[in-house]
Amino acid sequence: TAYEIASCLVGSEMCIRDRYIAVLENVPRLSREAVDTGMTFFMKLAHMFSQLSYSNIKLAQSLSERDSLVDALRESEERFRSVLENSLDVAYRRNLQTGCYDYMSPVVEQITGFSAQKMSAMSINEVLDHVHPDDRPQVTAELVQAFETGHGTLEYRFKRKDGKYRWLADHFTVIKDQNDIPLFSGGIIRDITRQKQAEEALIRSENKFRTLAENSPDVISRLDRQNRHMYVNPAAAEPYGHSPEEIVGKTNSELGMDPENVKFWEGHYENVFTTGKPETMEFHYKSPQGKEYYFNTRIVPEFIGGEVSSVLAISRDITDEKEVEAKLKEAYENLEKLVEERTTQLENAYNSLKESEKGLAEAQKMAHIGNWYWDIATDKTYWSEEMYSIFGRDPRELAPSYNEYLSYIHPDDRDYFDNATMKAVNGKPYSIDHRIILANGEERTVHIQSEVMYNEENIPIQIKGIVQDITERKKAEKALVNLEIARKKEIHHRIKNNLQVISSLLDLQAEKFNNRKCVKDSEIMEAFRESQNRVLSMALIHEELHEGREIDKLKFSPYLEKLAENLFKTYSLGNADISLSLDLEENVFFDMDIAVPLGIIINELISNSLKHAFVDRDRGEIRIKLYREKTGECIKNRAGSKKEECKPTSFVLAVSDDGIGVPESFDLKNPDRLGIQLVIALVDQLEGELELKRNSGTEFIIRFKVEEKQ
Template identity: 45%
Template sequence: MVMTLVQNVKSGVALIDETGRFAVVNPSFMQIFGLDSELDILNINSQEWSRWEVYGEDGKLLHVDDHPVRKAVRTGKPVKDQLVAVRNPEENELTWMLISAEPVMKENGHIYRIICTYHDITERKRAEEALRKSEERFRALVTASSEVVYRVSPDWSEMRQLYGRGFLADTEIPSSSWLQEYVPPEDQPRVTAVVNEAISTKSIYQLEHRVRLADGSLGWIFSRAVPMLNANGEIVEWFGAASDITERKRAEEALRESEERLRLLGDNLPNSAVYQYIHEPDGSVRFLYFSTGIERLNGINVQDVLRDPSTLYRQVPPEYLERVFEAEALSARELSDFDMEVPMRLPDGQEKWMRLHSRPRRLHDGRKIWDGVQIDVTKQKQAEEDLNKVHYNLEKLVEERTSELEKAYISLKESEKGLAEAQRMAHIGNWEWDIVTGKAYWSEEMYRIFRCDSRESAPPYNEFLNYVHPEDRDYLDSVLKKAVKGRIHSIEYRIVLANGEERAVHMQSEVIFDGKNNPIRIKGIIQDITERKETEEALKNIETARKKEIHHRIKNNLQVISSLLDLQADKFDNPTVINYYGSAEGHEYPVL
């Protein structure tokens, strides 16, 4: 019966005779030591069984006489739970076990048998080592981080440690009431739900929620924890960090209140509506906000416009709608203000004039958003039409007296056309610089522009800078360094030829990148614009003289027109025209 018990016990058991030879071993012993047959161990002296290396708890190799079994054989005294690690050289893995050896003595005091037990605690040692490393990582995280850090049990039932950094109260002793201690009751269900989801999916836990601060008040944190898995993929612990976002939340609340005030202001602006729209990556336009003024101005519902922007665009006549889209494209391209007046036909058939003014800005994701205002300018447009009728009659009177000016203007236009043709004849050379090798390439036109011998190699970058005017070198060098960051640049600068002559050139450059986004080449063009610069200066002088002459002639004509208007003023019967005419009297308007 005793042998049956020995054969079925989970721990390894061996009986050693008085000479130190293995007499009996059970199946668990065979499994622990990886033996296939009892013949591999029976009748073999434990001292001679040398293929297993035995190490002490300190990791040092034990002398054979210090092995637990040999110690009991040698001293005749029991050895209790000696911790050792054994390695089978064929597998090169350590097996940790507690070995006990109990001598059974004869009547004469000599050893009869030694009962040895072997308890495999390898998994426990691995768990202890994993816990030790976990604690080391946690201590390192605490040391390196300025945030709140914490450790939680696999099922989040216990907060093992939490360093609150003075923001939250510390947890130094494992606590199972952490949820009640840190999280307000209103937020506990949401925290629990996100925790359960993270546990079930073994994924990262992250959540923004309120917490009870160290001083007892309420604040906000952004908490994020990652599961630590063992070799079997089971969660053994969670490591987490939390950031104080109280100020950010307060700022968001202040922003919400500010936006509410802005909404109230926009809804109550007379004859106006405030709006915000965005250009999506697919090219579509979407309104993000419209004040209720749109309902008074355009007779359409705010929600309809937010849902379908064409609800508003359909009110614009096709010929104006095309201009609107062109102006929007220009505003998006240059990030410039959009400012336009367009007619709109309302659902009730009424036509109104609206001024649309908005300013674009670029979001962090590259999209562009416009903040704008729509103003009803119908009355102003009607007044302008009445005034335009008066201006039309005035223009008729002026036409006869401005023919000479028109001829002069046509002559100037012809001169400008000739100048444009001369500019198109300017020479343009192309170049390329290999950033990796430092070698450069010039086209034939480049050599002609710089008055260099085309039989010679193109100068490298440092030599090229010698051609640049000393006052422009730093500027050019700075632009090319920015170009290496991926920008296309177009600049003008001066060069100095070998004979000392200064010339003006225009350069445009572009950077070429390899598959890893590293700059490898810069290529570009250079155009000699010296004659253009000189021509532009000459035109500037001509234009100044022309403006002076035109101003002189029109001023004389306007004096004649003013006299004619004085003679016909009593014939005006439109009050608005009379009012505008009266306001205009005595004013001198700039002609150009």
């Protein structure tokens, strides 16, 4: 039927052909035209139904896609809102038609102190009222410009709810309609207070650096990885021969530096760029004007993002120091030559003296010495038994009076002796030689030496002395006495000359720097003064040996006392009340091998205390102790020799003060001061031990051993 055909067409755009024909066969032939007409209608109707079905399917698909898009949009909006509300930056959108905010993220309360609702309710003028008065004109001008360009960036100080100002950065965009009328503005506000503070600190730091650099006498330059100068200070103009403006942007090669020096510098720059570690070197440079310079340069890396981006080179002109060093070296070499010559002469004189002393010692073994005294008021005398033997008199006789004694003297020598005696009565002791006549008429020569004794009123009351028969060695003694006098005078003269040469050289060198303000109180002048003190400590030893009875051994305690007093005078501390406490064992004798290094050690330690221990102190005390810790025992030689073998005696020398003490960083094993280095070297020379204590000041304890001759 037609319904079945239509039904087939509606169900599918194409029916099965056989079914269509079968249906058609059932239709009467007379109705086929009507059927064709109906079929045409139904075909059109089926096509319409098909199009409608297809449209319904597409509509269902579109609705499904729309729902998915809505869900995705809703999810994206939720994610975006979550990001905005948890961001440290403030996101906002303002409706420019109503003047109100459509949205303001909650974090605005952390930055401004105002809630998002409070900020959203503020008008543009209310917001501007919270902008710092100094920033408002700039903000207003930039807002006007932003409405024209469609975007803008503002930086201003915003007054928080608590009254404090914070720096804010506002990056925003203006949305306009087709008529170019602004509709909305939206953007991000960020708190840049810390950034601004860092920038201000950086500016202050850069200004400070620039002030220091521009006024520094050192040459300061900054170079990039291509070894081009990014910056140089004015001090670079003289050695480079160019102004700073001419130097910036150029390499050393482009500035005319010779290739060898260019290679030297670039090698050090490359090391710093590669290793990231500073380097220090000395550099000799000849300027374009021909002047020679010596620089001490330190190159340090500058980092950006963990990598070395540039290097900073600081060069100090040490040309003057090099010249001084060369002159000092020359003076030292000349001084060494002079000292060597003087030492050779002294050694020759010393050897001659030793030979003379040997002969004198042998002669003294055969000498006879007697002692006597004379009471000036009573004219009574006393003679020892040896005196009678010398004068050939009977010991049973009374000692002669003064006038009787004069009769024993050779007539030609009586006035000479009498004058010497009268001078002794007036307080001037004598030591003379004169001839005597023995009872048997024999003429002999004696040496007489006296000492005057005084009472409480300082009036001479007695003269005592010794007499030695020097007849047999008189001729030899004349030569020996002359040699002895010459020896002492020569030794004293030569040592004095040597010390004068040393002192004069040091004074000449120091005088060159005396009028230089930058050097006058520097380490150079301090080095000269320390060297002079060391010379004086040695000179004092020779002075004590010359004035004392001993020639080869020094009575150390008096010497130490004089040395300390001299150092206190040298290092005057103004109003500071620095006292000296001495606890020194008496009758301590050292030979030159011990006395000289000990004297220098004491000089260094006392000088160090006087210079450094009492800084900003009104008073203080320096203590020196010297004592025997253990006396060496002596035993006789088993072979029966008269010589004795003695174990060394242990001594302790302690130098301490109650000053500020040495820094905790001070390392006795690795000192940086020449004085302490010298002390350590001399203690090692003595084969001693050095100990440092830091209790209530500083104490150096030195233990050493000496073989004392009995």
